[in-house]
Structure formats: structure tokens, C-alpha cells
Amino acid sequence: MKSYSKIVALTALGLQFSLGAMSAASAQEQAPNEVRMLNKDSHGVAxxxxxxxxxxxxxxxxxxxxxxxGHDLISVKGLHPEGAEEFSGYKNADTSVTFDKEGVYVYECAAHRAAGMIGVVVVGDASANLDDILANYQDNPDLSPAGKERLAPILASLKSK
Ligand SMILES: [Cu+2]
Known part of the structure; x- marks a missing residue:
């Protein structure tokens, strides 16, 4: 009987531990204005x-x-509202950027430009510069073919709003 109660105690400890691990995981829930730089996103995109x-x-x-x-951050020249500041972040560093001017901002990871690692932040009203970006992004020298391919459906979804 003595060894039996020992097992129960160990099991209870194990349960406590896994509950602790669960609350640590839920503390990692993504914040509303957080963008994660990932090797693979939740849809399986590398x-x-x-x-x-x-x-x-x-x-x-x-x-x-x-x-x-292994990821970094740099705004793509010409693909943000007129007069808006360029922004960038060092590789493997968390970077916070405040956006004041309304419109569409395209950025990428320079290390994975060829892979098409791009993202878009829309500040307020996308129509501020969306047509300008739609007219010019295909000719942008800082975007790779894969980047343009990923950007196309994002811009299309903004246009249809
Ligand atoms: Cu990257």
C-alpha cells in the first residue's frame, strides 16, 4: 500500500507539471500587433x-x-506611403516600429528575399497608396519573383475591400 500511494503522489506531481507547461504555452499567445518571423508559419508556408x-x-x-x-526586416523602397520613413530590423532581433502615415507598407526579410519572405502592414486606409503599389510592385528591383507572387493575393484582397 505504501508504494501505491507513492505512485499516486508522483502522478499528481506529473499533472501539476503539465498544467504548468500549459499555462506557459498560453502565455505565448500572439499579441494583436505582433508579427512573428518564422521558418514555417501555421499554414505550412516556409x-x-x-x-x-x-x-x-x-x-x-x-x-x-x-x-x-536567421530572419531580419527591411521596408521595400517605393512600396510605402509617400513621405513615410524606411524601417528595418537586425537579424535575430525583436524590432518595434510605429506607423503614423496611412497606407500600405511592404517589407521583407533580406536574408530570404529569394524565398519571397514578405509582409504587409496596412495603416488605417489602404486606399492612400494601394493603387500606386499595384501599379509599381512588379517592377520593384528589391522584390524577388517569389516575393511578388506572395504579394499579389495580399494586394488583391486589399483592393476588393
Ligand atoms: Cu527570413
Missing amino acids: KAFEPALLPIAPGGTVDFVAWDF
């Missing part, structure tokens, strides 16, 4: 920002989180 499209209010801050190893 080398991806998630979410790839993030709408925020003007003046909002986006936290780009270096979730997986």
Missing part, C-alpha cells in the same frame, strides 16, 4: 512573416518578433 497582412490604426506600433533564427 520563411514567412505571420500574419503576412496586419491592419493597424494610425499611430500604432507593430512588434516584429524574431521567433525563429
